Amino acid sequence: MIGLSLAVKLASAGIEVVVLEQAARAGTGISARNSGVIHAGIYYPEGSLKSRLCAKGNALLYAFCREYAVPFRRIGKWVVATRSEETPALRAIEAHAKKAGVTSLSFHDGAAVRAAEPAVQAVAGLWSPTTGILDVAAYISALEARFSDLGGVLVSHTAVTAVGQAGAGDLWVEAGGMRLGATIVVNAAGLGAQAVARATEGLASRFIPELHLSKGSYFSYRGRSPFRHLIYPVPEPGGLGVHATIDLAGDLRFGPDVEAVSEPDYRVDQSKSEIFAEQILRYYPGLDRQRLSPDFAGVRPRLAPSNDLSDFAVSGPTAHGVDGLYNLFGCDSPGLTSSLALAEWLASAMILPK
Numbered sequence: 001m002i003g004l005s006l007a008v009k010l011a012s013a014g015i016e017v018v019v020l021e022q023a024a025r026a027g028t029g030i031s032a033r034n035s036g037v038i039h040a041g042i043y044y045p046e047g048s049l050k051s052r053l054c055a056k057g058n059a060l061l062y063a064f065c066r067e068y069a070v071p072f073r074r075i076g077k078w079v080v081a082t083r084s085e086e087t088p089a090l091r092a093i094e095a096h097a098k099k100a101g102v103t104s105l106s107f108h109d110g111a112a113v114r115a116a117e118p119a120v121q122a123v124a125g126l127w128s129p130t131t132g133i134l135d136v137a138a139y140i141s142a143l144e145a146r147f148s149d150l151g152g153v154l155v156s157h158t159a160v161t162a163v164g165q166a167g168a169g170d171l172w173v174e175a176g177g178m179r180l181g182a183t184i185v186v187n188a189a190g191l192g193a194q195a196v197a198r199a200t201e202g203l204a205s206r207f208i209p210e211l212h213l214s215k216g217s218y219f220s221y222r223g224r225s226p227f228r229h230l231i232y233p234v235p236e237p238g239g240l241g242v243h244a245t246i247d248l249a250g251d252l253r254f255g256p257d258v259e260a261v262s263e264p265d266y267r268v269d270q271s272k273s274e275i276f277a278e279q280i281l282r283y284y285p286g287l288d289r290q291r292l293s294p295d296f297a298g299v300r301p302r303l304a305p306s307n308d309l310s311d312f313a314v315s316g317p318t319a320h321g322v323d324g325l326y327n328l329f330g331c332d333s334p335g336l337t338s339s340l341a342l343a344e345w346l347a348s349a350m351i352l353p354k
């Protein structure tokens with residue numbers, strides 16, 4: 001999705017763009033296994049790319065959804081403190097978000113949270129009105145259609161196996177048994193970005209950050225959702241906490257959790273349901289454990305074991321010295337929300353001024 005967003009941006013600037021995709025279709029990687037939440041941009045470290053691009057991406061994504069008829073809902077989210085000891089953390093999130101330019105948050109007492117969400121147990125809550133949900137598959141289809149309208153070409157079933165320098169500032173890409181020439185190569189291969197970078201001739205290994213895979217599992221909740229908005233606990237180390245997300249069909253799921261893995265693994269361990277239940281019960285005492293069932297899992301391409309320390313990383317020629325080459329690493333959450341802002345920034349600040 002991030003590669004496609006950038007491809008649309010570059011094609012709309014009149015550049016001839018080819019997207020090489022190893023899978024049968026675009027958007028079947030990380031982009032197919034996430035919460036589908038349009039984040040407001042309230043948690044990320046000050047000055048980080050995530051902080052800068054999420055808030056901007058939020059507005060761009062809503063505008064794109066409206067323009068290209070991608071289904072979405074600005075459903076809003078509550079971040080809730082379930083014990084008074086957590087209230088300072090909520091206040092800290094509010095202050096942090098304001099500094100990052102997200103001024104739409106409001107702090108409420110437990111009674112106000114209960115009035116909005118009677119099933120939620122909370123002593124206080126932060127209301128984020130700009131958080132929403134979208135149909136991710138429809139977003140990817142809309143990007144593909146836009147790219148095609150702009151004359152872009154997407155070649156599926158074509159894995160990039162090597163990249164190298166052809167001289168005079170040109171590059172070559174080996175993919176699907178072909179060797180293609182290019183003046184700009186952007187490696188936006190998600191979980192495969194480090195592998196593509198390692199297969200790039202002339203790129204020193206110190207410019208390839210270590211990949212930390214972080215699995216997130218979800219449990220679905222059968223029946224009618226007890227919530228009208230997204231419900232998040234106060235964040236935990238490494239993730240946003242097991243939260244409640246409603247999709248556009250009105251179905252509720254809980255997750256994702258945070259689990260370090262050595263290989264992508266998309267099975268959901270049924271035995272986790274007890275741990276999920278414990279965490280959910282803190283803010284939803286009416287939980288019926290029988291209605292929880294394993295749903296799906298996604299894998300985050302982090303650059304550090306902890307969420308707080310893992311930012312998006314973009315490295316271009318001024319950093320690594322390979323003319324025309326841009327590598328994108330660590331595009332985990334909020335990569336969906338930030339996708340259009342990341343593409344805009346990358347194109348206008350790094351690639352097009354060349």
Ligand SMILES: Cc1cc2nc3c(=O)[nH]c(=O)nc-3n(C[C@H](O)[C@H](O)[C@H](O)COP(=O)(O)OP(=O)(O)OC[C@H]3O[C@@H](n4cnc5c(N)ncnc54)[C@H](O)[C@@H]3O)c2cc1C
Pocket residue numbers: 001002003020021022023025026027028029030031032033034035036037038039158159160161188189190191192193196215216217256297298299300301331332333334335336337338
């Ligand atoms: C559990 C989870 C929950 C998340 N929730 C949210 C959320 O609610 N909101 C949000 O904003 N973000 C969320 N994210 C983050 C978001 O999903 C990602 O940031 C985004 O999808 C990353 O897109 P991408 O294009 O970088 O990766 P991908 O979608 O994986 O795209 C990379 C593509 O490269 C292809 N590829 C790989 N290697 C090669 C190769 N050698 N040659 C050719 N093609 C190759 C892959 O097949 C893939 O299609 C979540 C992520 C996870 C894991």
